[in-house]
Amino acid sequence: MVLARIWSVALFGVDGIPVEIEADIGGGRPRTQIVGLPDAALNEAKDRVRAAVRNSGLAWPDQLVTFALSPAALPKGGAGYDLALAVAMLVADQKLPPDPFHDTVLVGELALDGRLRMVRGVLPCLLAARRAGLRRAVVPESALAEASLVHGLEVLGAANLGQVLAWAKGDVEALCPPGQGDTYPTTAPPDLVDVVGQPEARWALEVAAAGGHNLLLAGPPGTGKTMLAKRLPGLLPLLSREQALEVTAIHSVSGDLSPDAPLVAVPPFIAPHHTTSVAALVGGGVGIAKPGAISKAHFGVLLLDEAAEFASDRLEALRTALEEGEIRLARRDGVVTYPARFQLVLATNTCPCAPPRETDCVCTPITRRRYLSRLSGPLLDRVDLRVRMRPITAMSRALDVAPEDTATVRARVRQARDRAVHRWAARGWRTNAEVPGPSLRRDFALPRETTAILDRALTTGTLTARGTDRCVRIAWTLADLAGQPQPTSDHVATALEFRERRAA
Template sequence: MVSKTWSFTTLGVEAVKVTVEVDASRGLPGTTVVGLPDSAVKESRERVRAAIINSGYPYPTKRIVVNLAPADLKKEGTLYDLPIALAILASSSILSQDKLNEYVIAGELGLKGEVNRVKGVLPAAIMAKKEGFKGLIVPPENVEEALLIEGIEIIPVKNLVETAAFLNGDIQIPPAEKKEIYNRFSFNVDMSEIVGQYQAKRALEIAAAGHHNVFMVGPPGSGKTMLARRLPTILPPMTEEEIVETSKIYSVAGLTSEIPVASRPFRSPHALCSDVSLIGGGNSVKPGEVSLAHNGVLFLDEMAEFKRSALESLRQPLEDGFVTISRASGTYTFPARFSLVGASNPCPCGYYGFPDSVHQCTCSPHQIKKYMSKISGPIMDRIDIHITVPAVKPEELKDKREGESSEKIRERVIKAHEIQKKRFQNSKIKFNSQMGRKEIKQFCKLTQEAENMLLQAVKSFGLSARSFNRILKLSRTIADLDSCDTIELKHIAEALSYRETTT
């Protein structure tokens, strides 16, 4: 007798329906799993057998073949334990096939039959809704992420016995109820805590308003990390769509304890991280830090200490907003639209160009050149805002006046976002930083004085075509903060000031 249950596999951040078929026929007793299973799926034979027996059910003394279709897609992880066990029980007429057809099922089984959490449940909920299933049967730990999708039932099950009883109609398990999650907007840091650094705070406001990237150079202890950690506090609250987008990535990555991602992510990988951990990939393809920072901030502290190859891998996500990873098993695409904040000392000792009464640079010209050469020109050219963050002066440290709060800055940022939303209402673009040549021509109208200054700057600084366009996009954001339809001389001048420190 052939029985079926339904489960899923993930490709990138999307779920694909998987049919779990079980055939129990005469022959030497044994269980075979086919359909491109990885080691974890193959090992499910032992977990499933022990779970069924320890739950009080007979395990068939037949030749059992488990087929995971489509057979040309690789199946990874432990999420097939529960659907395989239920399909085996159905093949022995212990379960009715009718109710099994209504649900997508996922769960890892313990040897006593308990159901443990798995990865990728949020994309599975989206898939189940599209495919017309009644609902999802999942472990209790995965319920909260699945509830982000409305319109389907989410049934939490603790063990195999409870699941079988529910599917046979012996017990009723009420669908989990959705909780309010979209009001989680609180931080334990604030812009008002930063002393001085007015230019840097202004630069971060512009970056937040137009979704621009920032690079900060300064000596140790000048406040670069403090500034970066407060960028999320001046970004607008996440929309429901953004919460689902970002939570899907965390679901696939197995970071279920952080779902739902209701506050903008702030990711700060160590400088010694590998290319794979930064960009994504590996034998079992997973999203990297650039994708985990989607809709949030990726902070690269001591950016010059990162491997050059890791930094070069940022080119695609900075330009396109996604990462494409090609493997023999297929091509995987992960969203990666983030605000990049890079910070670096100017040299190995940290004090080149920032002399004071105590510290003097001790690095040779060769050391300084080698230190900064890890950050290539193409990467720097993709960063709109370059600022110097000098050490805070003693008189500023003694100033007890509180600076402008994140809330006040955020209000101006939200206002600029509303202007951009109206501007790009008929296109896929959301922010000024995403404009192409066509949009720049349409929306970046300059006064004659502003145009003359920009052309002179191109000649004087030898700016590339990409830099020219990025200055226009940056000045468009500055003008939006001033609620100006036309880009004026002061807007171009300020935008150019954030390019002058790139040497």
């Protein structure tokens, strides 16, 4: 018969699923077995847990020990079940009372000497435990700051298995609670005041920040493309608590969280190298797919620097995520969905030789066309703002007027975003870039004379239907920045001009 039941959590993408661990002792020759679709790392837990229990001063039963993990049909992996397995066996062996673990979830990896080690995905695990009605969680001390982000759940930290045993036997001070306060240090982003010249690009960056639009910066090397892109996160508003938890859960699953700053409170900035693989960019792996760069950039900025150097399959893999704000990945053990609502910034030279002055270019027209053709039409159709950057001149460097700093521009962006949130709040949208095309055309349709220029562009084939919707979204952002109730024909014309600018 089953002698013990202990709770842990399995990760499936960024979602947690409570797992009931049952332990039974006896009924066969001495050995330890785990049933319930464990992977190799979980199967190895038998040896880790046995050594941890023995080195904590207790004996392992000289009988058959069977662990059953339910739901049995769910694949389970990783070392996060170690603590729950050890406690389940000790409760079944009547060395620990079962009552303290009735509504408690246990997460943590055990070292051979009984120390508790950090595991990935503590935040989504505890969020799932709270949804399931569990009231308490025991985690490694190193994960205590991350675990304390989950409100409505009593969280306790343990340095080793011995402390958990002492707490279960009545020593209420054996485990430590989280510290007070949930504010964590953040690094100040680079300031926009450092960028010299480039008024068109600075304006496009402000529009992109105000409306959540995608951006293409093209031009010779050394003109500030990367500098501008790195300053975009500083113009964006801080994440709400719900957004921060969602982003933090992704970074927790991928193992990128710092113990000193467990909450991702600012929009993330991710800039993968152009040699990155498709799996690293959009997510992948064996069994259950792991999140990629586009999911780590959720509610933030994804910069593809030297975009034309990326392989075409990497760039084309972004197209669905740009439209839907999520990525669905099918692997051997199931299909997982990761959120991926990011702002894409493409920065590229206009030719392979990329001289500081365009007049010095030695590339043939075919070479230039082949180089830029890696940015395909369907991908560029999803990029709202396109800016052609020019070389910095001595005149622009000698201007007496100091450039605007990030704080000044961010204030205008915040006001524009507040107008957009007020307008779309009833429908659940936060930025103009999120508004579906049908709603723009049906519920918030602009007068025919305002959008006449878009109708002409559609007729001549210079603009697609998707491009038309994106022009209207940009026009709404321009109106928000100008403090006007709805776009005018000038705003629509400016939006179309942004989209008609090519890299070459």
